[in-house]
Amino acid sequence: MKRRHFLVMGFCAAPFMLQVMAADYRKSNPDAWEASSIDTAALALYGKETFSTLQESAAIELVVPNVSIVDSQNIPIVIRSNMQARSVAVFQDTNPKSLVTVFKVGKEAVIDYEFTMRMDIKGTLFVVLEDLDGKLHYARKYVDIVALSCMSSEE
Amino acid sequence: MGNMKIKAKLKGDVVDVKVMAKHDMLTYDQAKKKGVDANFITHISAKANGKEVYDVSTSQFWSKDPQFKFSFKGAAAGDKVEITWTDLSGKTVTESKKIK
16 A cells, blocks of 8 residues: 655745734734724734733823813823733724724834824723733723813803 | 924933824714715834834824824934834825934
């Protein structure tokens, strides 16, 4: 009987591994951007196993305006942490879709991010940090937005 | 050119970068009312000395003409930081600034 010979195909995977280096989370996790609840978006982004490690952390500093915001189209957000991380994501519970943004944290990066965002109505902002062990940590803040239609009745 | 205002300053061993990108950031709701397609920045990245120092996937919930700030290590005064954004329509803009 003749013996069968099997080809080793592992080397064929190398070009595909290189593509993983560039992280566009909109392309790699499209479902996360369509989800309208935070849980669904986070599950789509991280997967069930990683999502189960989620715990609140004082090591993440999330700064949002303390006062009621009039300009809901330009809300300044600051995120800082000294933790080593793979990614930092921002979710909110008021806009039609929950996922706002995902930062990929590289070796040279410092977790000190600022950006401006919009929210339709007042709600809660969640920042989720994925550490190098694949565990999730979060901080949250309530963002209060003034409903301009009610202001004219005051005097 | 002139689509982004970039400031990059070295403080100690950390470079602080402030950017204002000119873009309408038209949400799906706003686009529907106007009868046009939604269009907003979906990805922003920055490189310095050939290394990726900032990478963020964004959404319609970033503000119009978004302003953002980030910091990184591993660069010196005189080096360049190069910032690229891509929007939903596929348009890509790249601009750079020398670190002060």
